[in-house]
Amino acid sequence: MRSDREVPRLDAARPGLAGLVTEPPADFAARVLRRAGVPRERYDTYVRLGTAAGGLYVAASPEAVTGAALDTGGLTAPGFEELHRSRTNRSALRSAKPFPGVTTALRTGRARRLPIDLSPLAPADRAVLEAVRAIPAGQLRPVGWIAREAAVDPAAVPGALALNPAAVLIPCHRVTYDNGTPCDAGYLPGAGEALRAAEGIEPGRVAELRRRGVVFLGSDTTRIYCHPTCAHARRITPPHQVPFRTAREAGRAGYRACKSCRPLTA
Known part of the structure; x- marks a missing residue:
């Protein structure tokens, strides 16, 4: 049986004994x-x-x-x-x-082909998140576009984004409200901004275009109109940019919708 005199000696030894303990392997x-x-x-x-x-x-x-x-x-x-x-x-x-x-x-921002289990979610929420997965890295899409792709009411989109079970891998930071401001329903403050910055996205530019009434950008050389952050739109030099407020306006001007970013058609 241990005596009380041994307790101080054991206490003094504990710091040394603690050094012998190692973390188990991660798996x-x-x-x-x-x-x-x-x-x-x-x-x-x-x-x-x-x-x-x-x-x-x-x-x-x-x-x-x-x-x-x-x-x-x-x-x-x-x-x-x-x-x-x-x-x-x-x-x-x-x-x-x-x-x-x-x-x-x-690393690449391309997770569309990555298997992600969305089975616990309701069908409408799954449809919204699958539409979000189609947004390419470095680009933004408005809530209206998500709603059209998912065949849901636009009012249901923010709620579905908030249920995102696979943060970052399902890129909800690439969704904006229809006025161009970010719709970070599933992120804490600052997270969406950091993710967009890493992809070279400038939501402020999109919001500024919206304030000027510009929803789509066309090219007077290809006669195609796109979402402003589409890879093709970013290649249009300023002298050849043609702003449009609506898809109908673009269609009447003889422009067709980009097959890549699939904007609303006239």
Whole structure:
């Protein structure tokens, strides 16, 4: 039996003993489950990756990404695990290896082909988020465009964006209200701005065009009109830019809609 005289000596030794403790490998829990014979299909794994807006927790099953959340609001790993469990009813365990394609998608801004499980959402919300996934990196689309692509009421779009289960990978930061101001329904303040800046997007320019009544930009050489942030619109030099307030105005002037950004047609 230990005497009271031994307690001070044990307390004095604790700092040294603490140095002998090391963090387990990131995928330690997943390894234990594999060794125990638990099928991989019964749980998700997650990693934390860097983005222009901070750390991003990304969870995945063997088949698809099942969730992603920024840590900009102070979200911790245990907090993400609980958030993921409440949303999907599946456990998420730390891993050292991200789902295939996630790292590339974050680096290039191209995640449209990345498998993302949206099955827990209502059909209308899924349709909105699938439309958002079609917006190319470095470009913006208004709520009206999203509503048309998803075949929903424009008033339903911000609510669907707020339900985005895969932050950044489903690029809601590329959506604006119809007046050109960002619709950051699913982000904390500053996150959307950081993500747009990293892609070279200038929402202020779009908002300024809207204030001047310019909704579309046409090229007097190709006779095509586009959304202002479309890759083709950005190549139109100022002397050849033709502003339009509506698609009907562009159509009457003999311009046709861009097949890339698919603006509203006349």
